[in-house]
Amino acid sequence: MSSGRFITFEGGEGVGKSTQARMLADILRARGLGVLLTREPGGTPGAEAIRTLLLDKQYDWDARAEALLFAAARSDHVNHAIRPALDRGDWVVCDRFIDSSRAYQAGGSDLSDDAILSMHTIGSHALMPDVTFLLYAETDDVAARLAARDGDETDRIGGRSAPYHARVAARFRDLAAMDPERFVLIDASGTMDIVHERVWRAIAPLLGEGG
Numbered sequence: 001m002s003s004g005r006f007i008t009f010e011g012g013e014g015v016g017k018s019t020q021a022r023m024l025a026d027i028l029r030a031r032g033l034g035v036l037l038t039r040e041p042g043g044t045p046g047a048e049a050i051r052t053l054l055l056d057k058q059y060d061w062d063a064r065a066e067a068l069l070f071a072a073a074r075s076d077h078v079n080h081a082i083r084p085a086l087d088r089g090d091w092v093v094c095d096r097f098i099d100s101s102r103a104y105q106a107g108g109s110d111l112s113d114d115a116i117l118s119m120h121t122i123g124s125h126a127l128m129p130d131v132t133f134l135l136y137a138e139t140d141d142v143a144a145r146l147a148a149r150d151g152d153e154t155d156r157i158g159g160r161s162a163p164y165h166a167r168v169a170a171r172f173r174d175l176a177a178m179d180p181e182r183f184v185l186i187d188a189s190g191t192m193d194i195v196h197e198r199v200w201r202a203i204a205p206l207l208g209e210g211g
């Protein structure tokens with residue numbers, strides 16, 4: 001019987017997911033909990049290798065191949081890292097998961113949500129997070145953060161057009177509206193500490209703390 005929780009961070013490029021995932025993992029560890037901090041695509045040697053294939057601009061995957069590669073990476077990650085951690089009773093804090101495939105591969109292209117979820121059922125036994133934080137912020141604020149972090153560099157998916165990323169953002173919002181029990185919307189504007197406080201307020205009750 002697992003006592004750990006599976007927490008995911010979702011949202012568009014550069015909105016602060018990795019930062020907030022790390023801050024949440026730190027505060028959970030400080031309370032003596034076992035925590036796996038991980039990311040997608042990636043989190044295992046095999047999935048990190050697939051990440052390189054997916055993000056390298058030299059490859060021209062079509063939408064279906066791309067969705068299958070994300071599902072294969074997730075399958076390895078779930079079966080070799082996430083599921084074992086949850087079975088140990090650890091908390092899992094993951095930077096992106098299935099909702100990114102639903103938003104980017106289905107929302108951003110012509111694949112259906114059902115197709116993405118079928119791949120997830122085959123690859124990862126349809127594992128879903130307990131809580132998903134969807135971070136959002138003004139495009140200009142995020143662009144400034146990304147420019148400071150990456151300069152002009154983008155990867156194969158991050159470098160797609162503004163209309164593509166707008167479709168992704170709209171799909172994230174739709175997913176959150178369809179599943180309000182699981183999703184927590186987080187205003188990601190303000191300092192890292194202010195955003196962390198918003199995240200912590202939603203998690204603290206799960207630990208019997210006020211938040």
Ligand SMILES: Nc1ncnc2c1ncn2[C@@H]1O[C@H](COP(=O)(O)OP(=O)(O)OP(=O)(O)O)[C@@H](O)[C@H]1O
Binds near residue numbers: 013019020148195
């Ligand atoms: N609240 C914040 N205020 C200012 N800068 C921030 C804030 N949160 C994160 N950053 C900075 O913005 C950049 C992007 O943050 P981060 O890497 O956490 O975003 P991300 O959503 O994980 O990005 P990606 O989608 O590329 O993985 C980093 O340089 C980070 O230090």
Ligand SMILES: Cc1cn([C@H]2C[C@H](O)[C@@H](COP(=O)(O)O)O2)c(=O)[nH]c1=O
Binds near residue numbers: 041102
């Ligand atoms: C898990 C997942 C990710 N992506 C995209 C989103 C980003 O552009 C890249 C890498 O993610 P990072 O947070 O910037 O490190 O991959 C995707 O399209 N589908 C997915 O399932």
